[in-house]
Amino acid sequence: MEKLYVNEIGPDGDVSTVSLFYSHPEAQKIVDTLRADPDRAAYRYEIVEAVRHTLSEKQARRAAPAQKE
Amino acid sequence: MRGITPRREQGMADPVLAEMVYATGATESRHYAAVKPTIQAYRASWVTIAPRRDGVVNPQRTVVNDPAAMTARIKAKATELGADMVGVCRLQPDMIDLGSEVPHEFVIAACVAEDYEKVMQGPDAVEEEAMWTYARCAEIATELAAQIRAMGYPARAHHNGGSEVQAIPIFYQVGFGELGRHGSLINEKYGASFRPGFVTTDLPLVEDKPREFGVQDFCMNCNVCQRNCPGDAIPQDHVVTHGIKRWLIDLEKCYPYSRLREEYCHLCVDVCPYIVKSHPETYKAFMKERKQVGYKTPKTY
Numbered sequence: 001m002e003k004l005y006v007n008e009i010g011p012d013g014d015v016s017t018v019s020l021f022y023s024h025p026e027a028q029k030i031v032d033t034l035r036a037d038p039d040r041a042a043y044r045y046e047i048v049e050a051v052r053h054t055l056s057e058k059q060a061r062r063a064a065p066a067q068k069e
Numbered sequence: 070m071r072g073i074t075p076r077r078e079q080g081m082a083d084p085v086l087a088e089m090v091y092a093t094g095a096t097e098s099r100h101y102a103a104v105k106p107t108i109q110a111y112r113a114s115w116v117t118i119a120p121r122r123d124g125v126v127n128p129q130r131t132v133v134n135d136p137a138a139m140t141a142r143i144k145a146k147a148t149e150l151g152a153d154m155v156g157v158c159r160l161q162p163d164m165i166d167l168g169s170e171v172p173h174e175f176v177i178a179a180c181v182a183e184d185y186e187k188v189m190q191g192p193d194a195v196e197e198e199a200m201w202t203y204a205r206c207a208e209i210a211t212e213l214a215a216q217i218r219a220m221g222y223p224a225r226a227h228h229n230g231g232s233e234v235q236a237i238p239i240f241y242q243v244g245f246g247e248l249g250r251h252g253s254l255i256n257e258k259y260g261a262s263f264r265p266g267f268v269t270t271d272l273p274l275v276e277d278k279p280r281e282f283g284v285q286d287f288c289m290n291c292n293v294c295q296r297n298c299p300g301d302a303i304p305q306d307h308v309v310t311h312g313i314k315r316w317l318i319d320l321e322k323c324y325p326y327s328r329l330r331e332e333y334c335h336l337c338v339d340v341c342p343y344i345v346k347s348h349p350e351t352y353k354a355f356m357k358e359r360k361q362v363g364y365k366t367p368k369t370y
Contacts, residue, residue: 001085001321005308017308019075020317022085030075033167037071052319053305 003050006030011042020050070172072165074235077320085320086328093329103331105193111200112229115207119230122211130221136273143177143274146216150209152179153263154256156243156277160234160269163311164242169233173223173269175276176234178243179213181205183262185348188339188355196333199264203229206266214268224270236265241313244277247284250316251294251303251337255284260344261337284343285314294337296364299326303337 004027006018018034021027024047031045080101081087090098104112133139144155156178158164165171181202187194207228217224227234237254240246246256253261295303302322307314327334340359345352 001088003319003321016310016312017315017317018310020319022321026084030167034073037073039071039162040073050317051306 003052005048005050007046007048009044070160070162070165072167072169073162074167076166086324089324089329098328099331100328107197108200111204114204115228115230118207118211122226122231124218126218126223127221133273137275139273140275147179147209147213150212151181151205152209153182154180154245156245157274158239158242158276164235164238166233166235171233171269174271175274176239177213177268178239179209179266180263182259185262185344186351189351192332195335199335202264206264210266210268217268217270217272222270222272224268224272227267227269234267234269239267241279244280247281248313248315249284249341250288251341252316252318253338255341255343257282257343258347260341262344291342293340293342297336297340297359
């Protein structure tokens with residue numbers, strides 16, 4: 001499944017993540033609903049790929065032998 | 070007031086769960102299909118009282134000259150009805166479901182703590198305790214809303230039988246605690262082992278304030294819930310929403326354990342170290358068990 005964040009960008013440039021979504025149509029539906037809210041007219045929205053790391057990946061990186069140049 | 074926070078659909082209405090269930094060739098998630106009679110009874114209880122979430126407001130309004138005294142009275146009533154924690158805040162758009170309108174000024178949160186000792190009895194006992202607690206919260210919110218309407222003020226209960234509000238932003242704002250890595254709010258006494266009921270109302274009340282006691286900083290370095298999550302669903306990285314750190318659970322990894330099996334999964338809450346203050350012996354014994362199985366959930370759990 002896709003992993004996508006919807007971010008809300010405020011008038012002052014502050015970025016606030018709305019949530020994590022699992023398909024572009026699901027994320028786009030949320031963006032469309034927020035854009036339709038007149039109280040949010042000053043906000044912009046973006047859908048970005050969610051880059052996520054898990055603990056097991058962190059542990060795997062730690063366990064990997066150091067690379068000599 | 071119009072809400073801005075998306076609510077994920079429950080059950081097969083959730084497209085993520087539906088896709089995963091259909092991929093197995095089934096038409097219903099194993100967890101929901103295998104519901105025991107006691108759990109069915111608890112679920113039926115909040116469905117039965119759902120029509121009483123809202124109702125007729127007494128046209129003879131009680132004058133509130135002292136909102137602080139009224140707040141104390143409401144909190145005392147909620148406690149008398151069985152709530153372990155009660156808080157009040159002003160309703161904000163991020164506390165309401167995206168697309169929903171809630172025409173009230175305040176929200177009352179009334180929470181009931183779960184009996185943490187049940188975790189030692191296994192997932193069936195934990196699930197039964199969780200559902201019992203949800204049922205109690207629904208009863209408390211329904212009764213509280215009815216009493217406020219009887220005083221002449223609009224009031225609507227929000228619980229598992231029907232809700233337009235979001236638990237986490239309200240919990241934070243009323244001072245119950247801070248959001249933890251496992252996605253639940255952490256209280257210093259109950260950890261994350263409590264369940265919510267809410268009442269939105271125009272009754273004049275006095276707001277509580279958020280309380281921060283280091284949870285978010287602690288969660289940056291404590292990986293206990295992550296290490297114990299059988300699906301590796303709790304991320305290392307956080308995002309920020311309205312200035313609050315959030316670790317967004319990966320449902321594609323969570324659901325194989327929490328929805329596609331018959332057994333209830335509550336592990337991320339059960340292993341949270343914030344419960345140790347109120348249940349030191351139970352927590353230590355439970356974590357000893359967890360360590361023996363390498364922190365991962367055996368298939369028999």
